[in-house]
Amino acid sequence: MTERKPAAGRPAESDENRPGASRAPGRPRSERAEKAILDATVDLLAEESGVDGVSMEAVAARAGVAKTTIYRRWPNKEALIVGALGSLKGxxxxxxxxxxxxxxxxxxxxxxxxxxxxxxxxxxxxxxxxxxxxxxxxxxxxxxxxxxxxxxxxxxxxxxxxxxxxxxxxxxxxxxxxxxxxxxxxxxxxxxxxxxxxxxxxxxxxxxxx
The missing domain is CATH 1.10.357.10 (Tetracycline Repressor, domain 2)
Structure with missing residues (x-):
């Protein structure tokens, strides 16, 4: 079930370092991105398909971030799900x-x-x-x-x-x-x-x- 990182080469431009992107006030961009990723993972995991419905692609789409943004924090789907479950507990x-x-x-x-x-x-x-x-x-x-x-x-x-x-x-x-x-x-x-x-x-x- 472990997903591999994208093949080597020029990485896709992430939402965090896009040239000219304005930085909104409040929570730092990296923290906002991390929260969006964890929330998206929880939402997908809670749905009918459960673990099967969670993928790096689906989480990226739901969270509105690039897959590279997710991979910088979690190396695979397994680590991402465990991180999301831990965030639910506090x-x-x-x-x-x-x-x-x-x-x-x-x-x-x-x-x-x-x-x-x-x-x-x-x-x-x-x-x-x-x-x-x-x-x-x-x-x-x-x-x-x-x-x-x-x-x-x-x-x-x-x-x-x-x-x-x-x-x-x-x-x-x-x-x-x-x-x-x-x-x-x-x-x-x-x-x-x-x-x-x-x-x-x-x-x-x-x-x-x-």
């Missing part, structure tokens, strides 16, 4: 550090907010295509999913150290219960009111040291 919130429940609630509530229809469609299209695109899914898991789940694992470790969670707690199982509850609701199903709090409190009843 940084995790700062944790209060006042206790296991408070930290887990902060993470779970954030997950509820960032779980939009488009983001969910992208996630399921990539997961659903894991058999056809195993390298893409492996990279998405390594670069996007695993680092975020490690934050949950660290929160649970601190909970064990403080005596708030059972010492024999299986961290992987606990994280799967917390995160998997959100994946259970596929788009466009909305989350019930207070869902994040219910998930955290239900899991805590099973892993609490009390």
């Amino acid at each position: 940084p995790l919130p700062e944790l209060p550090g006042t206790g296991l429940r408070d930290d887990l609630l902060t993470l779970a509530r954030h997950m509820s907010v960032e779980r939009g229809f488009k983001a969910s469609r992208c996630f399921w299209n990539v997961v659903g295509g894991a058999e056809k695109y195993p390298e893409l899914y492996a990279r998405y898991k390594q670069d996007v999913i695993t680092p975020r789940r490690e934050v949950y694992r660290e929160v649970l470790r601190r909970g064990i150290e403080r005596g708030e969670a059972r010492a024999d707690l299986d961290l992987d199982v606990a994280v799967a219960m917390l995160v998997g509850a959100f994946a259970y609701h596929k788009p466009p199903d909305p989350l019930p009111d207070g869902f994040a709090d219910h998930v955290v409190d239900t899991v805590l009843r099973g892993i609490s040291a009390d």
Whole structure:
């Protein structure tokens, strides 16, 4: 599935350095181009064709940029999709550090907010295509999913150290219960009111040291 860069030779003139192009005020041109590329990739990935519908040509056309502009940032389609998926997530919130429940609630509530229809469609299209695109899914898991789940694992470790969670707690199982509850609701199903709090409190009843 990996796409190769265009053949060597005179590169196509990019939208970023076209002679005489005026520079609009506000966001620098390179940042605007990067955002347009990522947004276009997300839009294509969320559509019915999913991963199959994403190509450097389609993204360039949707974003209104030259393919060379994309290749300067991402070497292939796989890297571009992972970058776009990462941009959907954004940084995790700062944790209060006042206790296991408070930290887990902060993470779970954030997950509820960032779980939009488009983001969910992208996630399921990539997961659903894991058999056809195993390298893409492996990279998405390594670069996007695993680092975020490690934050949950660290929160649970601190909970064990403080005596708030059972010492024999299986961290992987606990994280799967917390995160998997959100994946259970596929788009466009909305989350019930207070869902994040219910998930955290239900899991805590099973892993609490009390």
